[in-house]
Amino acid sequence: MKIRSWLTAALLVAPLAVQAGPEDRKALFGETHLHTNLSFDAFIFGNRNGPDAAYEFAKGKAIRHPSGFEMKMRVPLDFQAVTDHAMYLGMVPAMFDETTAVSKHRVASGLREAKTASARRTAFGAMMPYIGQQVEDDLLDMDIVRSTWEDIKQSANRHNDPGKFTAMIGYEYTSSQDTFENLHRNVLFRGDAPAEPFSRLISKNPENLWRWMDSVRAQGMDSIAIPHNSNGSDGFMFDDVTYDGAPIDKAYSELRMRNEPLVEISQVKGTSEVHPLQSPNDEFAAFEIMPYQIATWHPSREEGSYIRDAYKRGLQMQARGQGNPNKFGLISASDTHVSAGAFDEYDYWSKIGLVDANGRLRGSVRLSWTQRLGAQIFRIRNWWIQANTIEGAQTGNPPKNPAPGFLQMQWSSWGASGLAGVWADENTRGSIFDAMRRKETFGTSGPRMRVRMFAGYGLQAKWLDDAQLVKKAYQRGVPMGADLKARKGQSPDFLVWATRDPGSAPLQRLQIVKGWVDGEGQSHEKIYDVACAGGASPDAKTNRCPDNNSVVDTKTCAYSADTGADELKAHWRDPQSNAGENAFYYVRGIENPTCRWSTWDAIRADTMPNPSLAKTIQERVWSSPIWLEH
Secondary structure, three states, X not given: OOOOOHHHHHHOOOOOOOOOOHHHOEEEEEEOOXXXXXXXXXXXXXXXXXXXXXXXXXXXXXXXXXXXXXXXXXXXXXXXXXXXXXXXXXXXXXXXXXXXXXXXXXXXXXXXXXXXXXXXXXXXXXXXXHHOOOOOOOOOOHHHHHHHHHHHHHHHHHHOEOOOEEXXXXXXXXXXXXXXXXXXXXXXXXXXXXOOOOOOOOOOOHHHHHHHXXXXXXXXXXXXXXXXXXXXXXXXXXXXXXXXXXXXOHHHHHHHHHHOOEEEEEEOOEEOOOOOOOOOOOOOXXXXXXXEOOOOOOEOOOOOOOHHHHHHHHHHHHXXXXXXXXXXXXXXXXXXXXXXXXXXXXXXXXXXXXXXXXXXXXXXXXXXXXXXXXXXXXXXXXXXXXXXXXXHHHHOOOOOOOOOOOOOOXXXXXXXXXXXXEEEOOOOHHHHHHHHHOOOEEEEOOOOOEEEEEEEOOOOHHHHHOXXXXXXXXXXXXXXXXEEEOOOOOOOEEEEEEEOOOOOOOEEEEEEEXXXXXXXXXXXXXXXXXXXXXXXXOOOOOOOOOOOOOEEEOOOOEEXXXXXXXXXXEEEEOOOOOOOOOEEEEEEEXXXXXXXXXXXXXXXXXXXXXXXOOOEEOOEEEEOOEEEEO
């Protein structure tokens, strides 16, 4: 269906031009979390695509998956950052080069000799004590690391084409609290970057990363860090204390927010918006939940691991005079380890490489009897490792398989998320970085939905049909990512809208998620449907859109509904804005249901889907919040 409204045209990317004002900002889509063959784990599991191949993929070229098939996006990206692990950067490729000194190390020999997925996992385990700094390090060669980092920077500079495609310089800081509690960050630079990245081998404490970022900023190299997979952090990503257990104060909050203005809300390894146990009244909370710590079967503690909870915690700390260390804008990314993100459920290749390259390995397609025998042998072997080694005990035992005959792995809970969106003046490093710095960003679970949000006083519903809407909204209000100063006796007005991805399903509803802290210091949340497909109105009591009877045929993946929208927009005034209560608001746009990747796998294999995996998905987009400040 062709979208005809002026508003949709305003949301679509316009040709590069001299910008008259913020109303001319364009929605750009990109990737801020990607691993190439220069990351130790990506190389071990078969990836041989380097940064140049990753950028070519982002610009629309097909490249090869480690298992041999072709990967290609349906629409090129506007920007991308290669973010390989800083620790052991480039070391594993050097271990496979038998002309290097490091190739003679026993760990290097074990990696080269591993020919099966099981052997690769074992060889990978042999590196973990080095990566975790549990042994004296005779493996690391910092000359290789620095040389590889220089190659990454040069690749980004070669592919950077201002106005057409932006290649940003970045890397991943791969920290943890103790072992597997995920405290990872992606570090992106506005322009140039220092000669050596700050890695966990220097310090696992993220606060020391922020101090290093402050120091290189003073040298003229600005950067931001983006935490990811807080869902697997076991509660440490948004803890109420510092890394070392000290109380959080204003100085800590300012240090974090100066260096971490954004957080990754969704990616392959699950969505970190909210957990259903934290928000039982949110019927859309159980979306692509990965319940484990990274690379283990250990459950990840919900408290302190999810972003909506972190927003409320931040308001509580602010009320106690500690500042707000959780005032993040939102973004999504893929975390692919094959140099290419799989952003579409129907064309999904997971993320690791050879170990999750097809439906049987992902647990979506039933194993043959010989494969079941092999899987049983693997389980017995894995049980022995877990019972008799420190590394095995740390990773834990998998829960009882709910679907015998299907392989059960952590990556069965993963998905085809996600994409970063920014509202930028132009497609350049500086403009995109500045949009991230001011948090005028959004994240999607994969489809290219666009969303905008403004808040202010006196924003009017009639502006929704005004060609000057965006200009007026900037003049009279603030955009996503900003603070709105509260006015005594007045409730803020919001203007919100979203457009669908023409290559995905229509939109079903547009919601505003509000969280606040009352005078007693207690946190609350409420969700309002503010626009419904088909022009329907939300129910006055439930604040929910009526059912639009969305149906998906899981045998063919055809979908239908009574209604579906190309565009949703609304004016909304907070009916419960109380004096003295600080609050946050963000937009969540939700599509009609479609088939999940696991169902697509089963259809292509001509078999029944795994009954323990979700058959459908409702893709979504999240705006960065606006904070109401008293």
